Amino acid sequence: MSPTTVTCGERLVQLLEAYGIDTIFGIPGIHTVELYRGLPATRIRHVTPRHEQGAGFMADGYARACGRPAAAFIVTGPGMTNIATAMGQAYADSVPMLVISAVTGRADLGMGRGKLHELPSQRALIAGVSAFSHTLLDPEQLPEVLARAFAIFAAARPRPVHIEIPIDVIVAPVAGPAVSPPPRPFAPGADARAIEQAAIWLAAAQRPLIVAGGGAVGAARAIRGLAERLDAPLFTTVNAKGILPPDHPLGLSGNLALAPLYDELAAADVVLAIGTEFGETEMYPDPRPLTFGGRLIRIDIDPEQTSRPALAALSIVADARIAAEALLARLGAGPGRRDGAARAADLVRRTEALLWPACRVHAHLFAAIDAALPDAIVVGDQTEPVYAGNQIHRAPRVRSFFNASTGYGTLGYALPAAFGAKLAAPERAVVCVIGDGGLQFTAPELASAVDAGIGVAVIVWNNQAYGEIKTWMRGQDLPTIGVDIGGPRLDLLAEAHGCAHVAPDRDADLVAALAAAAAADVPTLIEIRADGLLARSWGAAGA
Structure with missing residues (x-):
């Protein structure tokens, strides 16, 4: 190729940087490696999650914390089925996210030839969790398709956008200098x-x-x-x-x-x-x-x-x-x-006066967060403390409290989303609140955070169960089957991933642990056992 000719993959990252994308979450695969050729020539940071769902949750947390979209580079087939859940959460809560994936070559689309990572139609799969999903059949159309995505982010209900690029198009040459992005549309005004x-x-x-x-x-x-x-x-x-x-x-x-x-x-x-x-x-x-x-x-x-x-x-x-x-x-x-x-x-x-007992119990937890880190971003999962926080917590400013208990409602969201939030707002403390069950959905992302130098306080409410479902089953007079779970020792889990661990017994210890976690450059697991001394001092029943 001539000096002024680049591949479609290189042109993509040039345009992403021009649009202001500064962070990409992705796991390189054989179908997407060409997307990485041009990254060293940009200022875009790449973060490698341990699962594509983690990539989507990180991009979600990033956008909620700062209001700007991040991008995810996702491999064909299983990469897309993995990130679909995270896109569903972002779609339900109106969160912008740009998902770039590969797809089989143009001659193989829809042919069912058993190609690597082949799906009958990735676009059909993703249609319900995206503002739009587009197959880029001509590299010259890339600027127009990206302009459409960023127009939605700027002036419509923000939701994920998916652009898939056939593997023969990713490597196709594109001549000439990169086209500057067009001005984004103004948001609609009121009549x-x-x-x-x-x-x-x-x-x-x-x-x-x-x-x-x-x-x-x-x-x-x-x-x-x-x-x-x-x-x-x-x-x-x-x-x-x-x-x-x-x-x-x-x-x-x-x-x-x-x-x-x-x-x-x-x-x-x-x-x-x-x-x-x-x-x-x-x-x-x-x-x-x-x-x-x-x-x-x-x-x-x-x-x-x-x-x-x-x-x-x-x-x-x-x-x-x-x-x-x-x-x-x-x-x-x-x-x-x-x-x-x-x-x-x-x-x-x-x-x-009508709030249930757990709200009064976990008021102690949120009081500790407020005391230690009064301007923190709190990112929650589907767990008892978060449901309580939804009722009682008063955030210091917008983009400071969000969780997976709303909208789509998926377990495991909080850990990677908190890491994405910290990357978007490095000057602010970030606290993840998650249950032991939810943690086990995405625990490998602790390694991603260590690699990226992300310091987040991870409060784990450990009741050795899917506690909210267990409580619901009891209320419906159902047998509590499948909700009592074991799990790893969190001190050893933290050690294995290069993280810190602490199990406070007093409110003062919790406040100190939160402050120390905010100053660290790796995650700190702060374990609160539902049957432990600290939780009992709050009045927890230990269920």
Whole structure:
């Protein structure tokens, strides 16, 4: 090839760097090695997970922590089936992720010839967990396809995008200098008539309520302004925690299925919902259909979302920040005081009275995190402490609390996602909260973190069981089959991977362990046994 000619794989990494991608998670395979030829000429960091699902979870945690997508380089066939679960989690929670994979050569697509890693159709497999999946049949089309992906990341509901490149296209020559990426589209703004109507209703409301979801994290400043201007209590879903600071008098806790908040939705004369789908996974452990007694105003970048699960009296299809800022400007000085702080305090008091015992137990855990690392990013799995944290934890700012108990709901997410979050925000402490069962799904990723020099505090709630399922089975009078599990000794697991391990017996020891873990350059497993001294001091039953 001439000096100005590169392979399609080399051109890809040139374009990724031009789009601002600075981290790639991937496991090289015989079909994808050409994607690596051009990496040394870029500033892109490559991190090698131990499983493609880990690559997807790392990319997910990276994006949630900083708001920018990372990329994953995935081998054909089993690599794609492995990452599909992670893409499902990201799809459900509207997380941007760029997945680049190989696929069999163009002449073999769909032919069923038994080629290495062959699937009938990778695109069909991935269609349900991606904004789109595209097969690149001509290397000259690469700039256009990437532009389409980054347009979605910039101006639509963000979700994973998959681009597969046949193995004969990856090595195909591409002549000429790399094409500069086109300007990304501006996010959609709100219709002025809709903003006017929303402002009229909100200004006249006597009992307004705001609900903000994960789609609203980019609008935190404006939404706080709206809450204060309207003197309206503000409920944030799990992925929106941090829109209000922890001590804000208008902030609510718990979940919308708990009686005080459920009744408040019906009592409010106007509910302003921004970037939330009112998902049932937000309402653990007893989700139920929500009832709105007054007018419901919905702001969402996805037009389909405005009609489910509850029809709105007014739907505004727009970027959350643009719409919230426009609405705040239209409200002007605001309608005056409405006892919002008193309403919020009453709702918090009555909600907290209904929380189950585990919430009070694990309040000690989150208090320790707050004491040791007040600006930490907390990444959770599906485990008892995380379900409790969803009800009680107040994050210091947005992009500081997320977990796998919402949306798709997959075990093993938290460990690799926490590593991705630390790479995205190296200046912040990151805490992973995971159960012993979930840890065993993705424990090999500890080695990935050691290789990459990632220091994360990994709190392991160890009850030698799939504890949440065991509790549910007992509640349904079912035999508890398959939920009591053994596992490795965590001290030896940590040692084998080159990590640290500590098992604190006192709150002060836990606070010290968290602080030390944040200063380390390898993960620290902080083991809390459900039947141990520390958990018993919190009032845990040890189940």
